[in-house]
Amino acid sequence: MVRSRAGDIAQSEIRRNNLSRMLSELHLRGSLTRSELAASLRLNRSTVASLIAELAARGLVWERLRDKPAPQPTPGRPSPVVEICREGPAALALELSTDWIRAAVIGLGACVAVSVRKDLSLASSTPEQALDEAHDLVGSMLGRLDHGPRLAAIGVSAPGAVRAEDGYVYNAPNLGWRDVPLGSLIRSRFSDLGVPVFVGNDADLAACAEHMRGSGRGTADFICLWGEGGIGAGIVVGGRSLSGAAGYAGEVGHMTVDPDGAQCHCGSHGCWETKVGEEALLRRSGRDPNGGSAAVADLLEAAERGESGALAAMAESGRWLGIGIAGLVNVFNPSRVALGGLYARINPYARQALEHELGRRAMPAPGAMVELTTASLGADALLLGAAELALAPILRNPAIVPLSGDATVIISRRRARPPSYGWTLAPAEARR
């Protein structure tokens, strides 16, 4: 049979798509047997075997026998499991926050190799000074590793409005940065690593991580709202992340909820963000709206003491959260909505007012079915989201990772190659 050129192209696209699906499945779900992969990807066993061989040849996955027997042993030989190879390509994840810089090396499967943090006020630094600090921090972190990781890209979480294509920061109010070409500054400051750089908005990245690995796991219709200065939203529609025609979707903070309300950073008036952002909360409580995380911590302490002004300010934020969430419930009919960042912290004090408004304003059917919860990854969500951003090109097309020359698929009863790094965040470090 003569196959057309169009047919060849279609075949290679199907192959690429299947490699991407398999790697993404392992990235999200951990160890899977060949049968489980075949069932969940709806592929036959020979295709599955061929895809595993290619991913292994690129150093992305490996195959081994299970450490423990399956709960209900079945006759025949034990089934090996396929896993992300922890020595495969990893992301350098950077978190630039108002009061600290964090860095981590995070591989596929959200495997955190190492993570470090330095406390300093970025608001009093120029972008160049901040990146000098970040570069030193990363240098000392990489020095702690037994051997250099295969860094594939740098993913950066920035507290501001970011242009996706090149990491240009329009405005990072909490840092006092405006019109900073952050992506290209990082590219040149970290040119020694020679890898691409991707910059994202902190709240968006956290919401993405929550969807993939936290409170949104397993839901096909999910919204994560992340308060961190402004509002970030991760919206999942039918199992897929909402990105829009050019990647700008999800700016829920700029739905108008009060047309004649206060001016927003974006130039409009009465955006939802002007009602539920950190600044609005601090202003209502009589604190400096630009007081940042220290002022929020102070407010939370006051609420814990039962101070009425603090409680009233949080209830008012809760009321406005409920107003906006009701609109999102009516538009998206999600099965779950998660509150993260600032909203998880104020949840105990804001929840009652939030639920009251949600109950009044959501349509009966979608309102009755939506589950309201809090984000589950805590502060790690930002670094994990930054790593997702950096690793996304590999997940979309695993064939961009060169063949490693070592195509052996390793099978043994014990872990043949103990990962030379692969610990997750130590509890003490995770809590810092």
Next chain:
Amino acid sequence: MVRSRAGDIAQSEIRRNNLSRMLSELHLRGSLTRSELAASLRLNRSTVASLIAELAARGLVWERLRDKPAPQPTPGRPSPVVEICREGPAALALELSTDWIRAAVIGLGACVAVSVRKDLSLASSTPEQALDEAHDLVGSMLGRLDHGPRLAAIGVSAPGAVRAEDGYVYNAPNLGWRDVPLGSLIRSRFSDLGVPVFVGNDADLAACAEHMRGSGRGTADFICLWGEGGIGAGIVVGGRSLSGAAGYAGEVGHMTVDPDGAQCHCGSHGCWETKVGEEALLRRSGRDPNGGSAAVADLLEAAERGESGALAAMAESGRWLGIGIAGLVNVFNPSRVALGGLYARINPYARQALEHELGRRAMPAPGAMVELTTASLGADALLLGAAELALAPILRNPAIVPLSGDATVIISRRRARPPSYGWTLAPAEARR
């Protein structure tokens, strides 16, 4: 090779999915050659041939030589095209509006076999009386056909809030109907036809038709707003219709845009619908808010004469449309937004105010790229949407259509079987 039962199930699911994709592609795009089908569905030619054979055996498609040679003739024998078979299963589409009933027989591929209309005021009828009228109208319409169509289902457009599962109408304010089990009433009144009944909200159905065949055709990120009493929205995200966790998504009319505003039919306050619905427009212009389409026609005439009150009322609706659309643009980043129904009619008078608000409130990047347009199917959108609703089960799973016993795939230079019905709406009728 021994194939597992799970493997068999997966294979049959893949088959069903491929049948659905092929039929949907032909339903939307019309005639396609085998090569075009193979390319767009990313399937090999032998799979394509086998799928065509099955769809033909079920009387859903047929294959014939093109009437005209292709623009650039290629060497070798001419390529036959696959088409929806016009004698295949069809929907009885019913439109219950305030001032008329319309009915049509519409097949796959939106092929309108026949369509009729009767003017009467449904607001002064009970649901039972309305259905008696509809039944008479349908009876006379079916009598006009050469031979009875293969009716597969009834799809009904109703001007109110409808429960998808069973067609229960919570509220149809323009008809004065509340808590009407419309689906089951139609099922029993049309029991002579013995087919399933699906009821949808008129604006939602129109928006769906616009997405598939009108102003949204070919866009992957599209929003159609349809004013018809309330607001209906058809939202397409990444090429797929937004339905949410249980099919309730798209209620954009119930986003809060003015928390302390007027009470909405839904029980909440300051919903977008209270600002841009027909009632709000009529009230602002000093007309009876429940005046319906006659009052709207009167308002449009006044605007055409340049009457300032009418123009101001429409501009105010435009302003509120812009406020809500800006929020949707920020949340969804659509490439196109279409205005249909009432919004298409007031567009000439409301557009300037709408664009002014949209420009102020949309974020720069998604705002700059969105194209604002009007719906293109006109009044037919409701019937076409009702037919989509009725035919959806066949499109999802073509194997529910029984084998017709005639599996011959017909190929001839001329149209071998001229469709015994298959004309589209005559222009005069379409304009009525």
